[in-house]
Amino acid sequence: MLPTDQLFSDYVPVLIASIAGFILVISALIGSRLLAPFSEEREKGTTYECGMLPLRRASTNVGNRFYLYGILFIIFDVEAVFIFPWVLTFVGVGPLAYWTMVTFVAILGLGLAYAWKKGALQWR
Amino acid sequence: MTDLLGNDLNLQYELLGPEIALVITAALVLFADAFRRELKIGQSAIPAISILGLVVALLLSLLWIDENKDFARLVTIDNFTTFFRVLFIAVTVVVIIGSHEYIERRVSHLGEFYSLLLLSTVGAMLMAGARDLLTAYLAIEVMSFSLYILVSLAKSDTRSGEASLKYVLLGGVASAMLLYGLSFLYGVGGSTQYTEIAAALSDGTSTLELPLLLGLALIIAGLGFKASAVPFHMWTPDAYEGAPIPITAYLSATSKAATFALLLRWFAGPLLPAIDSWQWMISVLAVLTMVIGNLVALQQSNIKRLLAYSSIGQVGFMLMAIVTISDQTGSALLLHLSGYIITNLAVFMGVIAFYNRTGREEIVAFRGLAQTNPYLALVITAGLFSLAGMPLLAGFLTKFILFQSVVSGGYTWLVVTALLASTVSLYYYLQVIRQMYMYQPEGDASRWRLSPTGYLATGAMLVGVVWVGVYAAPFYTAADRAIAPLFT
Numbered sequence: 289m290l291p292t293d294q295l296f297s298d299y300v301p302v303l304i305a306s307i308a309g310f311i312l313v314i315s316a317l318i319g320s321r322l323l324a325p326f327s328e329e330r331e332k333g334t335t336y337e338c339g340m341l342p343l344r345r346a347s348t349n350v351g352n353r354f355y356l357y358g359i360l361f362i363i364f365d366v367e368a369v370f371i372f373p374w375v376l377t378f379v380g381v382g383p384l385a386y387w388t389m390v391t392f393v394a395i396l397g398l399g400l401a402y403a404w405k406k407g408a409l410q411w412r
Numbered sequence: 413m414t415d416l417l418g419n420d421l422n423l424q425y426e427l428l429g430p431e432i433a434l435v436i437t438a439a440l441v442l443f444a445d446a447f448r449r450e451l452k453i454g455q456s457a458i459p460a461i462s463i464l465g466l467v468v469a470l471l472l473s474l475l476w477i478d479e480n481k482d483f484a485r486l487v488t489i490d491n492f493t494t495f496f497r498v499l500f501i502a503v504t505v506v507v508i509i510g511s512h513e514y515i516e517r518r519v520s521h522l523g524e525f526y527s528l529l530l531l532s533t534v535g536a537m538l539m540a541g542a543r544d545l546l547t548a549y550l551a552i553e554v555m556s557f558s559l560y561i562l563v564s565l566a567k568s569d570t571r572s573g574e575a576s577l578k579y580v581l582l583g584g585v586a587s588a589m590l591l592y593g594l595s596f597l598y599g600v601g602g603s604t605q606y607t608e609i610a611a612a613l614s615d616g617t618s619t620l621e622l623p624l625l626l627g628l629a630l631i632i633a634g635l636g637f638k639a640s641a642v643p644f645h646m647w648t649p650d651a652y653e654g655a656p657i658p659i660t661a662y663l664s665a666t667s668k669a670a671t672f673a674l675l676l677r678w679f680a681g682p683l684l685p686a687i688d689s690w691q692w693m694i695s696v697l698a699v700l701t702m703v704i705g706n707l708v709a710l711q712q713s714n715i716k717r718l719l720a721y722s723s724i725g726q727v728g729f730m731l732m733a734i735v736t737i738s739d740q741t742g743s744a745l746l747l748h749l750s751g752y753i754i755t756n757l758a759v760f761m762g763v764i765a766f767y768n769r770t771g772r773e774e775i776v777a778f779r780g781l782a783q784t785n786p787y788l789a790l791v792i793t794a795g796l797f798s799l800a801g802m803p804l805l806a807g808f809l810t811k812f813i814l815f816q817s818v819v820s821g822g823y824t825w826l827v828v829t830a831l832l833a834s835t836v837s838l839y840y841y842l843q844v845i846r847q848m849y850m851y852q853p854e855g856d857a858s859r860w861r862l863s864p865t866g867y868l869a870t871g872a873m874l875v876g877v878v879w880v881g882v883y884a885a886p887f888y889t890a891a892d893r894a895i896a897p898l899f900t
Contacts, residue, residue, distance in 0.1 A: 398443075406446060
């Protein structure tokens with residue numbers, strides 16, 4: 289078992305990095321506040337060079353179906369994260385690895401079937 | 413099969429039979445509900461399938477009595493696990509039988525309700541069986557995530573959503589603290605296996621006093637949230653009030669018992685060598701919990717909030733057993749836990765039946781229940797008296813054995829506090845009983861009856877309360893045999 293000071297000394301670089309990071313950000317903010325010239329004009333608030341003038345408020349309603357689609361997408365995205373390392377190693381591990389992944393994908397497939405049946409894929 | 417470190421892994425899947433059976437049942441229930449029109453089955457088929465799956469899981473878990481095996485170094489199957497498996501399955505069966513009427517009327521998404529109930533039971537069972545910190549953590553999350561959703565399923569009650577949101581946010585904070593604490597424990601013990609942490613902590617060469625203390629404080633705070641110990645109890649009354657009543661009953665039974673199963677496993681196992689570091693923390697928590705829980709209960713006017721605070725008070729009593737942990741207090745705690753669950757379910761089944769009829773949950777709404785439905789008044793009275801600790805009922809005997817074992821563990825002052833708190837609790841339980849017996853019913857004074865399943869659930873729990881109170885020997889032996897594997 290490691291003694292306390294050694295355990296902590298491993299993290300000294302992390303500590304230094306985080307302190308340095310804070311100093312960097314804070315000094316940049318203070319520096320720009322002190323050094324940069326500021327002018328208050330109406331034109332500064334409008335769109336610059338290209339792009340059109342905003343028509344409505346930026347915060348509008350977003351259909352909650354987007355979130356549902358997003359969640360379904362993430363589920364299968366995460367599945368891919370598991371499948372890629374599995375592809376590289378499953379031949380060495382043997383049939384257990386194969387059937388485990390089949391079970392995993394089957395469970396996700398069931399989930400998709402459930403979501404489908406409940407109308408999650410229907411854009412109404 | 414071996415793991416990366418070369419340890420042999422026992423991949424006997426039948427050891428996880430009950431859990432697997434419940435997960436399959438949960439999926440079946442979900443699909444049976446989603447395809448109900450195509451399959452041409454009625455609403456009542458859903459709880460029936462759930463109960464069938466639970467009975468199968470119960471039988472499968474009884475196969476492993478007096479075994480001591482582990483699955484892949486992740487889950488222990490011993491008498492302790494079996495005890496809690498049976499307990500949790502029984503609780504879920506009672507909750508389903510006693511509440512399907514309520515659920516059909518007042519809960520949206522039937523299939524999701526039952527399948528999440530089954531999944532949270534699986535989580536609770538794994539919490540009792542885990543022998544690895546990460547497995548335990550995942551089991552906690554399986555149980556909690558299901559409960560977060562279940563709390564929000566009361567149709568047409570805006571409090572339900574609010575309760576669920578509060579529960580999710582505070583539960584998330586608790587999980588984060590717990591996980592951070594576990595990472596400290598891993599740093600100190602060098603492993604996530606309970607046995608190896610215990611070995612690392614007890615060889616006495618550790619100089620990691622500060623990280624250990626920090627880890628213990630975070631773990632106790634995290635589990636304190638889950639068990640709703642003061643000062644981490646703030647979510648409890650709101651979650652209990654907003655949740656559908658069957659889920660309130662379930663929260664007060666399974667979620668509490670599972671947390672205590674985990675506390676027992678951890679504090680009698682990997683953390684036992686560090687007892688000097690955590691004993692005072694838990695005793696402070698115990699005193700605060702039983703005093704504040706019982707005092708705040710005095711001014712509640714809603715029956716669900718009253719029972720929430722009463723359950724907080726009960727947690728204080730149970731934490732005493734963790735302070736003086738030994739095989740004696742451990743088995744007393746298991747006995748008290750089962751007595752408390754039976755009693756609490758008796759009260760909740762009564763309240764559910766009452767709510768089905770009247771749709772009200774204020775304490776004053778119980779006025780004159782002794783005239784309109786003397787049987788239901790009797791059930792609720794027996795349950796409340798048992799919670800207060802009246803002789804001949806479950807609460808008295810289990811509390812007596814618990815307090816006695818804590819005294820012999822050398823913590824008399826804790827027990828004195830507990831006795832005082834317990835006397836206070838009698839007052840607010842009697843308030844409810846007074847409403848039922850001393851007042852005339854308001855409005856409709858005609859007699860009414862429960863539904864057949866209402867009679868079944870309340871009757872079974874009433875018999876249970878009296879049975880444990882009069883003849884607790886079988887429960888006592890079971891608790892004794894369940895705790896033995898933790899102290900060998």
